[in-house]
Amino acid sequence: MRIQYDAVGMKSHCGDMRRRVLSNDKMIRPISVAKRSVTQFFLSVLDHLNLNEKIRGLLPDSLSILLYHRIDDPNSDSFIGFKDVVSARRETFAAQLDFLLKRYQVIAMSDLQNFLEGMQKPPKNAVLITFDDGYRDNLVNAVPELEARGLPATLFVTTGMVDGRNWPWWDWVAEAFRHARVEECYLPLLGKRSWGTRDAREKVTREFIIANKAVKAEIFRHNMSVLAEISGFSLNQRVPEGLMMSWDELRGLPKRGITVGAHTVTHPILTQTSPVCAEDEIRACKSILEREIGDKVTAFAYPNGSFSACHEEFAQRSGYQVSFAAEGGLAFLKELKDDPHAIRRVGINLKDDIPRYAVKAAGLTRFIGNQG
């Protein structure tokens, strides 16, 4: 089996405990054209007057934690996978880093841990940069830009995907629709759908992925098998070379200023899986990374930002010092100390021009109708 998902579907879930399913960091809520124009104008004014940073500067002992996924051009011929996972093209990412250099203080994961231990206070306008999943484009496109500016970052790795041993399931879905031998069919959860044009295919891919994030592991597994059958794109299809990073590449990151963190073994939605399986995923990822990288791993990120109180407990029991979600907004030091396993991050996506990015970097995301 070369597609990543939770292998065990169980009846008992953490739903009886405090449920912390957070917003999808990659989704933008639909807003009208008129409202969008007003919002864009408002954001431009905020940016022009440097108001984001000024407001942010009034909020001491806080930091913005930025969440990136892929850094690539989703419209290039060589692009493989689900386009929505791209956070920025390389040139946009470089411009965002230049923006941060001018107005913010980019800190490392070790600084955050020092803040929590009371050894130092966050500098004014502190920002932490993070990446999820372990895509190779992070190494090719993001790390050189960070390195050129002397900026640190943290990369959360899904260990089962390293070396392309398994697909990120959302990328497999995108490729299954792209290579499908039919262009119309009844799909699980969605009903009858057609995908004869590129736009229609991207839409149905997105809908299928979103719908399958909301189902339990057994149903998820069944739906992937149905799609494999419909499309003729095998679940055992080889992962394209160069999609994910290798262990050797990951081992080289710390000396380039990149902290390696954990992101489970198979990237299940933890709230859709059994507590036993979830704890295994959280714990095993840490030990695999520490064995392969040869360094202690103290930071964890919840797949899709979804977690319950029990998962916070699993992360703490597994020996992580901090765990990251995908809920937007500024992270205050007091909140971090009170709840170090539910840390907010602000998702960055392709729609983020500099005025939008400025609001996100300041942690003031409520102004743009976007939780991430």
Ligand SMILES: [Zn+2]
């Ligand atoms: Zn992820």
